[in-house]
Amino acid sequence: MARLSPLMILPPAVFAGLAAMFIWGMNREDPNALPSAFQDKPAPAVALAPLGDHPSFADADLRDGRVKLVNFWASWCAPCRAEHPNLERLKAEGATILGVNYKDKPAAALGFLAELGNPYAKIGADESGRMGIDWGLYGVPETFVIDGSGKVVLRFPGPVTAQILETEIRPAMERAAAE
Structure with missing residues (x-):
């Protein structure tokens, strides 16, 4: 009877370990969620340069x-252009939206803004991207719902x-108003 070498057992064991990690990863609560270190915490500092003559x-x-x-x-961001009508709709409904123009000319x-309209009550420029880093930004667009405090x-x-x-932003705004 031939004796099994430890090296013969290693590949199936590695495969089984990787398979277990993949199965665990696929069964997480929300695999698309990007965690925020600031959830339920005070918003990070605001550090903006003026953008034109906008407040x-x-x-x-x-x-x-x-x-x-x-x-x-950012103006160079195609998804920002796609979301813009929804921000305009929120503004028309009375929502306060503060804009951060990220790493843009x-x-x-x-x-x-001249082409699509300005949904922002106030706006500033994060020319260096420092505020984005401080806020944990992954990319643009990103939107934060902030309560009154x-x-x-x-x-x-x-x-x-x-x-x-309807499924994320409005419910979060309602939670923020209730707090």
Whole structure:
């Protein structure tokens, strides 16, 4: 009877271990969720440069007692263009949206707003991307729902579609208003 070498057992054992990790990973609660270190914590500091003659915002604007959205966007971002009508709709409904123009050329950003409209109550430029890093930004667009005390209620990465507006953003705004 031939004796099994430990090297013959190693490949099936490695395969079984990898298979177990893949199965565990696929059964996580929400595999598409990108965690936010700031969920249910105070929003990070605001550090913005002015964008044109639009009014900018600061930390105090996040803690004014009202629910608001902070939306990171850029003129070069196609998904930002796609979400823009939904932001305009929110603005028309009375939502306060604060805009952060991320790593963009001011002229291009202002052109984007002139073409599509400006859904932002206040807006500033994050020219270096430092504020984006501080907020844990993965990319643009990203939208944060902030309660009246400045706490992050929701971080949503990606464009705000009509479906996301109804299933994620509005419920988070309602939770923020109730807190």
